[in-house]
Amino acid sequence: MDSKIINIGRSAREPECLKALIIYFSQSGNTYKIAKCICNSLKNANINCELFDINKIDKNSLSNYDLVGIGSPVFYYKEPFHVRDFLESLPRLNGQHWFVFCTHGNVLGNFFPSVVNLLKTKGASVIGFHHTYADITVPYYPRPSYTSGHPDAHDLEQANSFGMEIVKLSKDIKAIEKMSIDDFPVSSEEWIQESHRLTQNVLSHALPKLRIDSDKCIKCYACEKNCPVQGIDITIEPPRLQNPCIYCWNCVNICPTLSIDADWEPLVRMAPAYYARYKKELDKATAHSEFRWLIDPRTINFDDPLFKQRKRNNKEK
Numbered sequence: 001m002d003s004k005i006i007n008i009g010r011s012a013r014e015p016e017c018l019k020a021l022i023i024y025f026s027q028s029g030n031t032y033k034i035a036k037c038i039c040n041s042l043k044n045a046n047i048n049c050e051l052f053d054i055n056k057i058d059k060n061s062l063s064n065y066d067l068v069g070i071g072s073p074v075f076y077y078k079e080p081f082h083v084r085d086f087l088e089s090l091p092r093l094n095g096q097h098w099f100v101f102c103t104h105g106n107v108l109g110n111f112f113p114s115v116v117n118l119l120k121t122k123g124a125s126v127i128g129f130h131h132t133y134a135d136i137t138v139p140y141y142p143r144p145s146y147t148s149g150h151p152d153a154h155d156l157e158q159a160n161s162f163g164m165e166i167v168k169l170s171k172d173i174k175a176i177e178k179m180s181i182d183d184f185p186v187s188s189e190e191w192i193q194e195s196h197r198l199t200q201n202v203l204s205h206a207l208p209k210l211r212i213d214s215d216k217c218i219k220c221y222a223c224e225k226n227c228p229v230q231g232i233d234i235t236i237e238p239p240r241l242q243n244p245c246i247y248c249w250n251c252v253n254i255c256p257t258l259s260i261d262a263d264w265e266p267l268v269r270m271a272p273a274y275y276a277r278y279k280k281e282l283d284k285a286t287a288h289s290e291f292r293w294l295i296d297p298r299t300i301n302f303d304d305p306l307f308k309q310r311k312r313n314n315k316e317k
């Protein structure tokens, strides 16, 4: 975990008058936990804070807020593709104060430079950032993963402290015309390169294609309703899948009958090599007191990726 707050001048507006908004994207719930925690610490300081899912926010209402936070998981070493689209589609932000937070597994990558630059391009003043290690739910990776157990009570406490720092700051920010941060944490160059390499187009060719087993599908529409980019339609024949797709695998993870699947084996075989690189990143973060191991990394079982565990659990039901 690491966070940064800009220290600035004098108060021009009392905190009780401030209106704050936190926009989040969260698939497996980690980012939502952190978003709620930050929102609560703002509320505890009498700031009127609202929490909105990124897909439900009316962008035209943004000007009603003094302070806006945006939180997201890290996907493919950067912000998810639809979060980027959202940021690119924002209206001019005219110096509005924003803060940025994320949850992630092993590698933060290019998340902060990318999101902060997008916000700056829109004219926002980015006043703080925060990141939290969190569990990973990817079908072809093992679970427990290296970061299983996070976010724990300590991580939530740190998110709460970040919220309180933002509150302190919000007493002052109205007096400041222009400010911005540029010393957010950045991963080593190899991961920045990887984040640039893994475009939506590259992933569409490199990752396995999803297929749906219509005999197993019970038409609960969970996949459709929870697809962050409305890329699924199972009412038509053949069903529309991955059009568009951000490769988040949410549909695979939430299907109650495991009707959506793919050939994960090539990625399962690559996992140990990737995990060896991830371990180096986590060891570095541990040395800087940014990460705490909650599991013994030697217990990771690459022969038991999440998709196999789900199949087993489903049979046992």
Ligand SMILES: Cc1cc2nc3c(=O)[nH]c(=O)nc-3n(C[C@H](O)[C@H](O)[C@H](O)COP(=O)(O)O)c2cc1C
Binding pocket: 025, 026, 027, 028, 029, 030, 031, 032, 072, 073, 074, 075, 076, 077, 078, 103, 104, 105, 106, 107, 108, 109, 133, 134, 135, 136, 137, 138, 247, 248, 249
């Ligand atoms: C498709 C996918 C890609 C991911 N890519 C990364 C990554 O590049 N770096 C990382 O540290 N974690 C990565 N993760 C882990 C997530 O960032 C982490 O689990 C996050 O806490 C999920 O947030 P949520 O529970 O709010 O959805 C990835 C997870 C998924 C599902």
